[in-house]
Amino acid sequence: MKLSERAAYIKGLIDGLELDPKDKQTKVFRLIAELLGDMAEEIGELEQCYDDVCDQIDGIGEDLAGVEDIIYDEDYDGGIDYSKSGESSDLAYETTCPSCDTTISLSEASLNMGSIKCPNCGEVLEFDYDPDELDSDVPEQSAEE
Numbered sequence: 001m002k003l004s005e006r007a008a009y010i011k012g013l014i015d016g017l018e019l020d021p022k023d024k025q026t027k028v029f030r031l032i033a034e035l036l037g038d039m040a041e042e043i044g045e046l047e048q049c050y051d052d053v054c055d056q057i058d059g060i061g062e063d064l065a066g067v068e069d070i071i072y073d074e075d076y077d078g079g080i081d082y083s084k085s086g087e088s089s090d091l092a093y094e095t096t097c098p099s100c101d102t103t104i105s106l107s108e109a110s111l112n113m114g115s116i117k118c119p120n121c122g123e124v125l126e127f128d129y130d131p132d133e134l135d136s137d138v139p140e141q142s143a144e145e
Helices: 003-016 024-071 108-112 131-136
Strands: 093-096 103-106 115-117 124-126
Touching (some): 003 024, 103 108
Antiparallel strands (some): 115 124
């Protein structure tokens, strides 16, 4: 039996007692029965809100699972896969993981992220990447040569 049904049953029992409506105790019983009905109604509304929130959280969880699949993909090399977006997927840089000595190919975009996880051991590799700085490491040829 639901709370609202139980509250209605108690109200019916009080009404069935045929108590004197002017008696103070009768007034108290009727107010208590009315309060129980109101509380049952409020609890029913809260349960509906709770169910709605749970459904929304489940939806968020499903969406997050999709994002996690992308982020934690086992084939993820730390770079961005441009093959679906039509952009170049040239890997311009390589680094070696200091923990497992795995050579990792990186794109400029992955360097711009600042850090990646090693696909082999999971070690976080951090980069302080400045494209202008890399270009300045190349010796400039003077016009005199």
